[in-house]
Amino acid sequence: MPPRPHPARDLREACVDQALAIIGDVGLEALSIREVARRLGVSHQAPYKHFPSSDHLLAEVVRRTYRQFSEHLEARPRSSHPGEDLKSMGEAYLRFAIDHPLHYRLLFGTPLPDPAAHPEMMAEARRAFQLLHEAIGHLKPPTSETDRQLDALFVWATVHGLATILQTAALDQIGLDKVVLAEALPHALHRIGKALAP
Amino acid sequence: MPPRPHPARDLREACVDQALAIIGDVGLEALSIREVARRLGVSHQAPYKHFPSSDHLLAEVVRRTYRQFSEHLEARPRSSHPGEDLKSMGEAYLRFAIDHPLHYRLLFGTPLPDPAAHPEMMAEARRAFQLLHEAIGHLKPPTSETDRQLDALFVWATVHGLATILQTAALDQIGLDKVVLAEALPHALHRIGKALAP
Numbered sequence: 054m055p056p057r058p059h060p061a062r063d064l065r066e067a068c069v070d071q072a073l074a075i076i077g078d079v080g081l082e083a084l085s086i087r088e089v090a091r092r093l094g095v096s097h098q099a100p101y102k103h104f105p106s107s108d109h110l111l112a113e114v115v116r117r118t119y120r121q122f123s124e125h126l127e128a129r130p131r132s133s134h135p136g137e138d139l140k141s142m143g144e145a146y147l148r149f150a151i152d153h154p155l156h157y158r159l160l161f162g163t164p165l166p167d168p169a170a171h172p173e174m175m176a177e178a179r180r181a182f183q184l185l186h187e188a189i190g191h192l193k194p195p196t197s198e199t200d201r202q203l204d205a206l207f208v209w210a211t212v213h214g215l216a217t218i219l220q221t222a223a224l225d226q227i228g229l230d231k232v233v234l235a236e237a238l239p240h241a242l243h244r245i246g247k248a249l250a251p
Numbered sequence: 252m253p254p255r256p257h258p259a260r261d262l263r264e265a266c267v268d269q270a271l272a273i274i275g276d277v278g279l280e281a282l283s284i285r286e287v288a289r290r291l292g293v294s295h296q297a298p299y300k301h302f303p304s305s306d307h308l309l310a311e312v313v314r315r316t317y318r319q320f321s322e323h324l325e326a327r328p329r330s331s332h333p334g335e336d337l338k339s340m341g342e343a344y345l346r347f348a349i350d351h352p353l354h355y356r357l358l359f360g361t362p363l364p365d366p367a368a369h370p371e372m373m374a375e376a377r378r379a380f381q382l383l384h385e386a387i388g389h390l391k392p393p394t395s396e397t398d399r400q401l402d403a404l405f406v407w408a409t410v411h412g413l414a415t416i417l418q419t420a421a422l423d424q425i426g427l428d429k430v431v432l433a434e435a436l437p438h439a440l441h442r443i444g445k446a447l448a449p
Contacts, residue, residue: 161419162360168426175426182425202431203438206416207409210439214412218404221359227380228366228373233400240401241408248446 065103067093072114077155081163084111112171118156119177125149126184135191139249140242142188143212147238150216161213185209192249204249211241263301265291270312275353279361282309310369316354317375323347324382333389337447338440340386341410345436348414359411383407390447402447409439 071089085107090097104110129145132138150157160178168175186205193204215237218224224234269287283305288295302308327343330336348355358376366373384403391402413435416422422432 161416179425199428199430199434202427203434204442206413206427206431206435207439207442210412210416210435211405211409212412213416214408214410215404217359217415218408218411227377229400229404230397232397233404236397236401237404237408241405244402244405244443244446247448248442250445 064093064095064099068100068103068110069114069117072110073155073159076114076159081111081159086110108166108170112166112174115159115165116171116174116177118159119174119181121153121156122149122160123177123181123184126181135188136246139188139192139208140239140246142185143208143242143245144238146212147216147219150213150220154220157216162217182209189249193251207248208245211245212238215241262291262293262297266298266301266308267312267315270308271316271353271357274312274357279309279357284308306364306368310364310372313357313363314369314372314375316357317372317379319351319354320347320358321375321379321382324379333386334444337386337390337406338437338444340383341406341440341443342436344410345414345417348411348418352418355414360415380407387447391449405446406443409443410436413439 068089071092072084075084075088075092086100086104087097089107089110090100093100100110104113126142126145126149129141132141166174168178182205185208186201189201189204189208193201219234219237266287269290270282273282273286273290284298284302285295287305287308288298291298298308302311324340324343324347327339330339364372366376380403383406384399387399387402387406391399417432417435
């Protein structure tokens with residue numbers, strides 16, 4: 054049965070869904086308005102009512118993915134102890150990377166549309182980074198904004214590095230112990246706590 | 252002018268060079284013995300004398316890239332102060348990632364041949380990790396092997412995370428200060444030093 058045409062209101066949503074499906078099935082390079090239209094069984098022109106270009110469509114997919122990521126981080130178990138709360142965020146971060154590898158790679162592992170051309174996407178990206186920034190702000194007495202950004206980048210790098218290493222083939226090459234792999238995140242979070250202690 | 256046939260001894264080297272060129276030009280998926288032969292202007296069968304499959308060819312490319320990576324790390328400016336030496340290694344690591352993005356991605360960003368089937372590749376991967384492991388061993392009084400591996404993984408994750416973040420589009424999204432970007436590595440290395448201090 055061929056797919057039925059979508060009402061206008063739903064077409065925008067359907068385009069976003071299909072874009073993510075295409076990225077997952079074939080890769081980012083295969084994303085085009087034409088391919089989205091083909092999969093949806095609508096005219097090649099129809100998606101242009103909602104997205105002027107495939108970059109705009111991608112930017113919307115990325116924007117939503119950042120929002121989903123932020124909501125996931127915000128839904129973490131909270132602790133009134135700032136160090137514990139930062140750990141909880143690290144765990145939530147890694148959980149997202151493991152449970153949603155496609156979304157995670159889309160955010161942090163692929164070329165994205167020009168941020169200057171897509172301010173809504175950029176705003177969601179900043180919001181996610183801001184969550185980390187705030188958690189670090191609670192951890193330490195106020196320092197300079199630069200220092201806080203540097204610490205946020207340090208923590209992000211460590212957890213992002215771990216997320217990608219744990220998913221990469223390189224790790225298999227090294228033949229680390231299973232215990233080491235299981236303990237990798239708690240250990241790194243412990244080290245981060247020590248690194249950021251006053 | 253069509254490429255000339257290669258003498259047998261050189262063909263192996265030429266296959267390795269072409270494999271890396273294909274990965275760089277088109278991507279890992281495009282690597283095949285047939286495509287290597289086509290680019291070299293030799294018969295489809297010729298490379299099989301040296302590589303039973305494209306996986307074997309890829310494993311050899313990866314093995315050499317790990318070796319090149321290890322040699323780069325070993326050529327770092329040495330310091331008799333273990334903390335400074337670890338920082339120097341962190342800088343050398345990031346320099347490799349920035350100067351050789353294709354090689355770096357090949358090692359840590361793409362699916363690799365089954366390690367069990369390619370022990371020579373795995374040996375070179377272990378050697379690279381071992382360098383970090385040793386530098387951390389100098390830093391601290393001997394602890395358990397598990398602890399040392401965990402710390403090596405923590406340091407690797409941080410520097411790898413930074414290397415990928417600094418090359419990723421995600422960073423542009425956040426709009427961090429240029430000062431923060433320039434200071435990111437020294438700051439992270441400083442934090443690592445504090446995290447690993449006795």
